[in-house]
Amino acid sequence: MTRDAAQHAHASIPGQPAPRWAELARLKNATRLYDAVIEEIDGRRIRIGDRWLTDFASCNYLGFDLDPEIMAAPEEAIRRWGTHPSWSRLLGNPRLYPEIEERLTELIGADDTLVLPTITHIHLSVIPVLADHGTVFCEAQAHRTIFDGCSVAKGQGATLHRWRMDDLDHLREMLRAAPADRPRLVCMDGVNSMSGNPPHLNEIAEVCRAEGALLYVDDAHGFGVIGERRPDETSAYGMRGNSVVRHLGETYDGLILVGGFSKAYSSLLAFIALPADLKELLKFAAAPYLYSGPSPTASLATVLAGFAVNERRGDDIRADLHRKTMRVLDHVRGLRIDCPNKSDFPVIEIPLQRSAELDEVAEVLWKRGIYVTLAAYPLVPRDQAGFRVQVTAANTDGEIDELNAALTELVPVLRTT
Ligand SMILES: Cc1ncc(COP(=O)(O)O)c(C=O)c1O
Known part of the structure; x- marks a missing residue:
């Protein structure tokens, strides 16, 4: 590395993300759905500060994190x-x-x-x-x-x-x-x-x-x-x-x-x-x-x-996970939201019409108490910004009702067919 290059690399380190990461860094500061400190959990409810939200960002698909037998x-x-x-x-x-x-x-x-x-x-x-x-x-x-x-x-x-x-x-x-x-x-x-x-x-x-x-x-x-x-x-x-x-x-x-x-x-x-x-x-x-x-x-x-x-209960848990996932996907498809999921597996990506609206969407989800993964560039290609919902067997039917209500409110900014 030349001396100039070394100085340049050093100068770009503290607190100034390379342009590639700028959008993620901006969202991290502008929304409350990144880098959160979770103070406590109650089932799939999580508390951030004094606000309780329902977690649809967890990958604990089978709910094993909360299963008493496994916890013991x-x-x-x-x-x-x-x-x-x-x-x-x-x-x-x-x-x-x-x-x-x-x-x-x-x-x-x-x-x-x-x-x-x-x-x-x-x-x-x-x-x-x-x-x-x-x-x-x-x-x-x-x-x-x-x-x-x-x-x-x-x-x-x-x-x-x-x-x-x-x-x-x-x-x-x-x-x-x-x-x-x-x-x-x-x-x-x-x-x-x-x-x-x-x-x-x-x-x-x-x-x-x-x-x-x-x-x-x-x-x-x-x-x-x-x-x-x-x-x-x-x-x-x-x-x-x-x-x-x-x-x-x-x-x-x-x-x-x-x-x-x-x-x-x-x-x-x-x-x-x-x-x-x-x-x-x-x-x-x-x-x-x-x-x-x-x-x-x-x-x-x-x-x-x-x-x-x-071995003993997994297939029953998967049947329940499938049923809950279908409750979300049926709702998404009924609203004609353009969602790439064709498999019915519990990973559901929801792209926005315009990536600039991600902040607004994050605010609606926060107010409704729904925690998801925001998908911004470079996590997804620039034209596919949106958010990802993951359903787990530990989510309740009541929580899925709340998620579906939030999706209905967001329809005007989502891609529809
Ligand atoms: C497809 C894929 N591969 C690998 C990983 C990373 O897995 P690990 O945490 O075991 O390194 C992830 C995590 O999100 C993933 O989604």
Whole structure:
């Protein structure tokens, strides 16, 4: 870096966001729906200052964060194991770890699984290992953390290309043009974190298999919510919540699945579903297994308790979640609001006609006591500003009535068909 560049970089650090972040920084100061301090919670009600709001921004889809059986689990585990293992996994694994990986492998029907603290850790460390000095293809709408993992791979010698979900011919052409004697890794979201829609997984997997490329799918929002389809299923989400691969009848042949417990399972842990020999390689090649602190005991205990609840009550909870989500989506569709959600999954993005009206919308939601995720650039493309609603099984029907009433009031500023 030249001296001038170093001075410039230094000068832009304190309190002055780069233009890319200016809109988010402005909204953070202008609205009360970002960076809030939550003083207390009561079910899905949250208190910010002296105002109670209903939380539709939580990713705790199954309500496991408030489930008494799961809430009770950490106490005994902490008594046995202490609050935190504090060995990197390579140094020592409390027995809770193999128990989690065995149960998870059975649940999702993969060859093997490896758990690490977060999906972000996994993307940043595993994508570069899989891409090596080959080519990595990152889908245009992929989650920021996937893109970051691909960027690290590029920094370590891989070539990085972008592709679009709706142009598989282009993906195929690029795969054919890339050196076939080196890894070719195609990365994308499972259930999209904004639209709530799943990818055309079967078609994409077919292209990757035909071209000999490895497909890498992040299903942070699908795991726990959607699962295998069965004649006796309790809802259109399918059974067992065992993720997008099982939901769409795909296999793990040439496909690596990444998922997390920090959404539907309300716990700090994430996983990669992979062949057993790759797991052994990653124990040395993926930095967090060697160098990072592990998840706290409470997280490991709530994951195991979550598996038990999932087996016994998960499908009933998902049926309830589906019913509540449909109450919102039926209302949205009845009002002819232009909403990208075509899947009926509980992630509902509501774009505005004009992004400038986001402040006004935030004020209406605040006054009505509805807490959502504001979606401004660069969280979404500039022309898709709006907000995202997430329904959880812990939201009450009364809270959904309040949300629907707020949406009705907002119709004049929303995109309609
Ligand atoms: C699609 C997707 N991937 C990854 C993440 C990050 O997950 P983690 O908190 O486990 O790093 C998120 C979180 O919002 C996400 O939506």
